[in-house]
Amino acid sequence: MGASEAAKRIADGDITSEALVQSCLDRITARDDAVRAWIYLEPEHALDQARAADVLRAKGFGTGPLHGIPIGVKDIIETADMPTQNGYKGHLGRHTHNDALCVSQMRDAGAVVLGKTVTTELAVRTPGKTRNPHDPARTPGGSSSGSAAAVADRQVPLAFGTQTAGSVIRPGSYCGIVALKPTFGLIARQGVTQMAAWLDTVGCYGRSVEDVALMAEQLMLRDRADPQSIPRSKSALHRMALSEPSGRPRLAFMRGAKWDQADTAAQGALDAFAHDLGSDCEAIDMPAWMADAWDWQAVVMRYSIAQNYGPLMDLHGDLMSESLRGIVAEGRATSAADYRQALAQRDALSAGLDEIYARFDAILCLPAPGAAPKGLDWTGEPVFNTFWTYAGTPCVSLPLLEADGMPLGVQLTGPRGGDGPLLRTANWLMTRAAT
Numbered sequence: 001m002g003a004s005e006a007a008k009r010i011a012d013g014d015i016t017s018e019a020l021v022q023s024c025l026d027r028i029t030a031r032d033d034a035v036r037a038w039i040y041l042e043p044e045h046a047l048d049q050a051r052a053a054d055v056l057r058a059k060g061f062g063t064g065p066l067h068g069i070p071i072g073v074k075d076i077i078e079t080a081d082m083p084t085q086n087g088y089k090g091h092l093g094r095h096t097h098n099d100a101l102c103v104s105q106m107r108d109a110g111a112v113v114l115g116k117t118v119t120t121e122l123a124v125r126t127p128g129k130t131r132n133p134h135d136p137a138r139t140p141g142g143s144s145s146g147s148a149a150a151v152a153d154r155q156v157p158l159a160f161g162t163q164t165a166g167s168v169i170r171p172g173s174y175c176g177i178v179a180l181k182p183t184f185g186l187i188a189r190q191g192v193t194q195m196a197a198w199l200d201t202v203g204c205y206g207r208s209v210e211d212v213a214l215m216a217e218q219l220m221l222r223d224r225a226d227p228q229s230i231p232r233s234k235s236a237l238h239r240m241a242l243s244e245p246s247g248r249p250r251l252a253f254m255r256g257a258k259w260d261q262a263d264t265a266a267q268g269a270l271d272a273f274a275h276d277l278g279s280d281c282e283a284i285d286m287p288a289w290m291a292d293a294w295d296w297q298a299v300v301m302r303y304s305i306a307q308n309y310g311p312l313m314d315l316h317g318d319l320m321s322e323s324l325r326g327i328v329a330e331g332r333a334t335s336a337a338d339y340r341q342a343l344a345q346r347d348a349l350s351a352g353l354d355e356i357y358a359r360f361d362a363i364l365c366l367p368a369p370g371a372a373p374k375g376l377d378w379t380g381e382p383v384f385n386t387f388w389t390y391a392g393t394p395c396v397s398l399p400l401l402e403a404d405g406m407p408l409g410v411q412l413t414g415p416r417g418g419d420g421p422l423l424r425t426a427n428w429l430m431t432r433a434a435t
Helices: 003-012 017-035 043-058 101-108 145-152 169-175 209-218 237-242 264-276 293-319 322-332 336-344 346-357 386-391 419-434
Strands: 038-041 070-074 112-117 158-163 178-181 201-206 251-254 281-284 362-365 395-403 406-413
Touching: 003 017, 003 043, 003 209, 017 038, 017 043, 017 070, 017 112, 017 145, 038 145, 043 112, 070 145, 101 112, 101 209, 112 145, 145 158, 145 169, 145 201, 158 169, 158 178, 158 209, 169 178, 169 395, 169 406, 178 209, 178 419, 201 209, 209 237, 209 395, 209 419, 237 419, 251 264, 264 362, 264 395, 264 406, 293 322, 293 336, 293 386, 336 346, 346 362, 346 386, 362 419, 395 419, 406 419
Parallel strands: 070 112, 070 158, 251 281, 251 362
Antiparallel strands: 038 112, 158 201, 178 201, 178 395, 362 406, 395 406
8 A cells, every 4th residue: 555545544553564564575575586676674673663663653652644654765865773885885884873864854754664775876877786666677767776666566655766867757757656856955965975966856756646745745854954955844745735726737748858869659658648638738849048958967967976976986996887987087077167157057047947837837748768778787868857957846757658568657847846736736637647
C-alpha cells in the first residue's frame, strides 16, 4: 500500500509498523537479485525501529504524520545509524554518525529508516548495481537509482532522491512512479553530499501525488546554515494537493528546444496526451530567451563538481571513475568569471518563466527523451530536466504514459515557491487521466 493509506491504518491500529516493515523486507528478499536497489540493509534494525513505533502508539503517545512508515534514503544522505558511502570506492565503510537534517525531520514525523539505496558514483554518471524493476536489462535512471527502483517495485512506500541535473525526475519517469523535485531551497540539504550548491535539490518518491506531498510537507524547514534555504512559512502541501482547484487548471504544452532529442514514441505519446486534454491544454512555443539555459546549467554544474570533487580526485584519483575525472578536468578548465555569469542569468530566466506561469497553472513537457534505455552502463540523458533544475522551479513526474512497452512520465513544472498549487494540479491531472 502507499504511504498515505499505510499511515492512516497504523494510526487507527488496523496494521502495525512491524507488519508493514516485515512485508517490505519480504519483498526485498524476493526481488533483490533482480532489482538490486539497496546498498545497506539491516533487517533486524529496521524491525526494532518498527516495534518501537508500535509501542509508542499502543501506549497512547500519539502518532506523527508518517508514524511507522518505512522509507529509503539515498546513499549520499547521512544517517546516524548507517554508513553513507556515496556510491564511491573511496568512501566504502564511511560512517559520519550523523543524521542529515531531512532524515531527522522524517524520524520526527515517525518514519522508520529501512536502509540506504544505491546511488551512482557521487551522484554523477557512473551507474551502480540497480536494475529497472520493469525490465532488469534496462537502467532505472540515475543518480537516484535505488530509491526510484525500490518504490516502483513496492519494496518501500517512500524514498529520498536528489537532483542536480535530472536525478529525481528522470528515474521517476523510467520506473513509473510519482517523483517530486521541489522548489530549489525548499528542503534543507544539511548532511547531503554537496555537488553543486546552487543546483542540488532534495526530492521525494512515492506511489501517488498524495504520498509525495505528505513526505515533502514534513521536510519544509529553513536551514539558517544554508544561504540557499528559502525563508518562508511551512505550507500544508498535503491538504493543498488533495484540494479541488478553484477552476479548471490551464496547462501550457511546451515541446522545447530539445524536442528533437526525444524518440518518436515519446513525442507521439505526449502529443496525443496533450491533444486529449482539449481546451485544458494550449501548445506554446519555447521563448528565445530560454535557449542558453542548458549551457548555463552545465557551466555551473561542471565548475561546482571540480570544486567539490577535485580534492577527492587529487587524493585518490585511482578510486574515481574515468568519466568523473573527465568532468572534474572540464570544471577546472571553466573560469570563475564564466561560473558567476552563468549563475547571474537565473533571475532573468525566472522572471521570464513567471510571465508564462501568470497565464498557466503549469507547463506540461517530457521528463525524459523516452523510456528507460536498454543497457546498464548509462543512466539516460537529463536534457529534459536540466533547464528546470537550473531555474529552481518545482517539477513532478506522473506515471501516465508508456513507450516501448515501458513507463514514461508526464512532467509538470510550476513557478518557484508554487509547490502546493503544482501538486494540486498534478493530482487533478492524475484524476482526470484515470477517468
